[in-house]
Structure formats: structure tokens, C-alpha cells
Amino acid sequence: MKIAIIGCGYVASYYLKTLSIHPQLELVKIMDKDTERANKFSQYYSIPACNSLADILIDPKIEMVVNLTNPRSHHSISKACLEAGKNVYSEKPLAMTIEESKELVEIARQNGLQICSAPCSLLSETAQTIWKGLRENIVGDVYLVYAEMDDGLVHKMPYKQWVSEFGAPWPYKDEFEVGCTLEHAGYYVTWLTAFFGPAQTVTAFSSCLIPDKVKDESLSPADTPDFSVACIKFASGVVARLTCSIVGPHDHSLRIIGEDGILGIKDCWYYGDPIYIQRMVKIRRKVFYNPLKEKYPLVKKAPEFDYRGAQEMDFCRGVAEMASAITEKRPNRLSMDFSLHNNELALAIQSALETGSCYRLTTTFDPIEPMPWAK
Numbered sequence: 001m002k003i004a005i006i007g008c009g010y011v012a013s014y015y016l017k018t019l020s021i022h023p024q025l026e027l028v029k030i031m032d033k034d035t036e037r038a039n040k041f042s043q044y045y046s047i048p049a050c051n052s053l054a055d056i057l058i059d060p061k062i063e064m065v066v067n068l069t070n071p072r073s074h075h076s077i078s079k080a081c082l083e084a085g086k087n088v089y090s091e092k093p094l095a096m097t098i099e100e101s102k103e104l105v106e107i108a109r110q111n112g113l114q115i116c117s118a119p120c121s122l123l124s125e126t127a128q129t130i131w132k133g134l135r136e137n138i139v140g141d142v143y144l145v146y147a148e149m150d151d152g153l154v155h156k157m158p159y160k161q162w163v164s165e166f167g168a169p170w171p172y173k174d175e176f177e178v179g180c181t182l183e184h185a186g187y188y189v190t191w192l193t194a195f196f197g198p199a200q201t202v203t204a205f206s207s208c209l210i211p212d213k214v215k216d217e218s219l220s221p222a223d224t225p226d227f228s229v230a231c232i233k234f235a236s237g238v239v240a241r242l243t244c245s246i247v248g249p250h251d252h253s254l255r256i257i258g259e260d261g262i263l264g265i266k267d268c269w270y271y272g273d274p275i276y277i278q279r280m281v282k283i284r285r286k287v288f289y290n291p292l293k294e295k296y297p298l299v300k301k302a303p304e305f306d307y308r309g310a311q312e313m314d315f316c317r318g319v320a321e322m323a324s325a326i327t328e329k330r331p332n333r334l335s336m337d338f339s340l341h342n343n344e345l346a347l348a349i350q351s352a353l354e355t356g357s358c359y360r361l362t363t364t365f366d367p368i369e370p371m372p373w374a375k
């Protein structure tokens, strides 16, 4: 499938790094509103650059647009692409409000197109193995999940020195203004909704603890939450507590607590992160979790990535899944309704503020299929 990328910033390099894993994808054009950046990207990766969005929209060969613009541009770019008859794979969040997200899904449906949103790490070897273990009742009935997306005190880190492979700086202003919840909740929300089904309610608290993160520049808005904690109740009865912050010490762990033990990992940003099971042991009159963790093997080894970093993810796996679903005329595992539901959850957590109350989800989705190699 011929695809185009719009938005040639920091994350675009990671897509280029993993594109070759998916030979069914052919990147034919790239575009960025910053023409200097687009030209630099074009030269570095030898992909033709276009000068305008219209150049992509009128090209009949392009079937799918990968929207890697900043979150506040997602809605307008995705809408223009859908209206021009292009399928859209969008970086997260799908949009900045639930009304905008619903509008995108509606336009896609009316035009017989698809739109879905990153992250696609649900398709990773680690997530698919956990899901298989849960289907096989490996830790018995699940009651509770603790998921953490804490990244440490990011404003204290030398973030102005972080640059992508081709030289794009990490967009710290945008990251702080959009906020860590909208940026990162999806990494676990997508896993939890796939494993346990649609969420019914979310009761959350979110707060901006460090308003002056960038000393010499003002942020707009200045008070985007940099901490959130949410309790999500799934229709299946499972409850999950999810924490997102750029304040709490780095912790990307997941613990799924079942009747017969804990199924857990250290970091969802690694496609091949090892999985463990912790069983309960009884010694005399005491019962506790065995400090010796059992290894739960991955159903398949994750690929070797051509980069090392704070994450090892196959960014293009979701793009490839969507392309294959369209070509094979089968449902996309990262379906539109699934993306919409996850976006609604992340938005509800972000906007809970300190007065948050119980939010009832207005969207749902049909059960999605595991990857064929993890059934």
C-alpha cells in the first residue's frame, strides 16, 4: 500500500526506523508545514517531499496517510485526509476533544474509510502473550490491575538536547502543553480495554504540580496536568488503577492481580519485555507473594530493532495492521471504535482535574481479535 507521512518531527524517525519490517508499506511522499524540516527529512531518508497538504490529498496513488503532526493538528489534518478519500493512521491522541474524535469516525464511516490511532503496542509480543495468558486463565479470575506510566522529573532532564536521528528536537513545549496523560495513558488503556472489554466508568483526579516547568518560556496552557490517577471500571467487573505523571519516579510497570497470582511486566515500551508470574505461597500461618518470580515465555520473540532508546517499539506495526486489514477486507484489530473508546478514556482522565467525578463512557467497541500467532 502506498502511504504518505504528514508531520516530519521527532517521532517520524522512529516510523522510518521500523518501516522496513513491513514490506507491504511503501512510503511515497512526506510533508510538513515547516518546509525546511520537510526538506531535511526528505534528503536524510531519500523520500520525496511535497510542498502542500493538497499535493498529498490529490494524489490518487496514496491510500493511507500517517498523521504524525502535533496533537492539536490531528483533527484538522485527519479530517482533510478523510474528506479527500484517504484512510488515516493517526498518532495519539485521535483528537483533543471527544466531539472531534466522534466527528472523524463518522466521516470515515460515511466515506467507507478507516481511521485509527496509535499506540499500537497492543500488537506487541509482550501484550499479545499477556492477553493469551489471561484467556488461558493463567492467574485465575482477575480482580484488579495496577498500571503505571510515570516518567520521573522530566523538566529536570536535559530535554533540550534530545534530538531524533535526522536532527528534530524533542518538542518539549508541545509535550508539556498537551500533557503526559493524553500523551501516555493510551499505552496501557489500549491493553486494558482489549483484555477486559469496554470501560463503563472512570473516576479520576488530575493536577498540575509544576506549572513553571520551562523557566524562560511560557506554556499555553500553563496548567496542563502533569499527574493523573484514574480508577477504571470495566463492564467485565475488573477495576484498574492507572497513574500517569512526569513527576513520579520512572515506572512503566503493569501488575494484573488474579485469584492465583500476579501477571506482570516492567515496561510496556519494550515490545519484547519479559513477563513474570508471582504466585502466592503459604508458609505455616502466613500467605504472601513468592519473591521468586516465574518466567512466562513470550509466544514469539520480538524483532531486533535498529535503534536503542528509552523504548523499543515497532511504530509501523499499527500502520501495517491497518493496511493489511484494508487489503484483506477484514476488521482492523485497532478498529475505529476501539480507538475512539480509548481516546474518550484518556480525555476523561486528563480533564478530571482536582474536582473530578465519576465519568460514564459514551462509546464502546466490538471485541477485537488477537494476532494470529498469539491465538
Ligand SMILES: NC(=O)c1ccc[n+]([C@@H]2O[C@H](COP(=O)([O-])OP(=O)(O)OC[C@H]3O[C@@H](n4cnc5c(N)ncnc54)[C@H](O)[C@@H]3O)[C@@H](O)[C@H]2O)c1
Pocket: 006, 007, 008, 009, 010, 011, 012, 031, 032, 033, 034, 037, 068, 069, 070, 071, 073, 077, 091, 092, 093, 168, 169, 170, 171, 174, 183
Ligand atoms: N516525541 C515522542 O517521543 C513521541 C513518541 C510517540 C508518539 N509521539 C506522538 O507523535 C506525534 C508527533 O510528535 P513529535 O514528537 O514528532 O512532534 P514534533 O513537534 O517533533 O513533530 C510534529 C511535526 O508536525 C508538523 N506539523 C504540525 N502541524 C502540522 C500541520 N497542520 N501540517 C503539516 N505539518 C504539521 C510540525 O511542523 C512538526 O514538524 C504526537 O502526536 C505525539 O504524541 C511522540
